[in-house]
Amino acid sequence: MPRPLIFDLFHTLVPGSDAERDRVVGEMALMVGVEPSALVAAYHATWRDRMTGWDVAETVRILAGRLGGTPTEDQVARAAAHRRELAVRLLDRVPETTLAALDALRAQGHPIGLISNATAETAEAWPVTRLARRIDVAVFSCDVRLAKPDPAIYRLTAGRLGVDPTDCVFVGDGADGELAGAAAVGMRVFRTAEHNDSDPAWTGRPLATLGELAALLR
């Protein structure tokens, strides 16, 4: 059987859009009556809680409260909706070349998985995306309360694909130490620099596009 492939999501299958994320959080701050740069900083400082615990509205409520805000539930709901719209937009930004690369890999018979350190709104937006129908098993940190590089999230995903981690190939930009995490459970690792040069110390030439993968695996 062709080896199962497990992809990271942001900066691997879709652009990370970091500046737009900060802009949207700043707009959310105005909706809930707190200082925009303070809410942006609070979002960055609490990424682990957001990746593995809090839902969208809970995040807004907790962080606005910490900054001295007292938003109404209606204001929290509006800000949460703004964040959900961002997630839909970011997932829709998958390049056509990436969709074509995934289709080619599927045609070669590779089962395809995804492991994403992602917050709740991304997991909520996922099922109706063009990516979702090309991925056999998608695991989001917010759903399983584990985040890369914890070995458990790689093992769990391999298990859902019905294979051993050592059978899998992991492809990611390298944020959060995800490449070392994948290698530690025995996965073969490819780094991509298509969207961001996140882990330049990783040995070997990175993929310039995901289109290069099919030939490398053949």
Ligand SMILES: [Mg+2]
């Ligand atoms: Mg990434």
